[in-house]
Amino acid sequence: MTGKSENFWIVEHHEMDADGDETETDEIEMSMKLIGIYSSEEKARQAIGRMRQLPGFRDWPDGFRVFHYCAPLDDTSWTEGFGFDPDDPE
DSSP: OOOOOOEEEEEEEEEEEEEEEEEEEEOEEEEEEEEEEEHHHHHHHHHHHHTTSSTGGGGGGTTTEEEEEHHHHTTSTTTTTOOOTTTTTO
């Protein structure tokens, strides 16, 4: 059952490093940390301001990312799975 969609903002922190191979991107992700889920972009940005001063995060101050979502809460996505299913006759 799909409920009412809610707006929320997810803050992540990514540590990136230079990539030495010939792929299209010049960076590789070393780690990702979920910082939090917030009810407004302003609260998400305030959290980044606080976190940026902390050990580890201050070494990677540009690693913060904010993602906005509008989706129903308590609703499951991908209920049919994903990819190719060799057992599916269709």
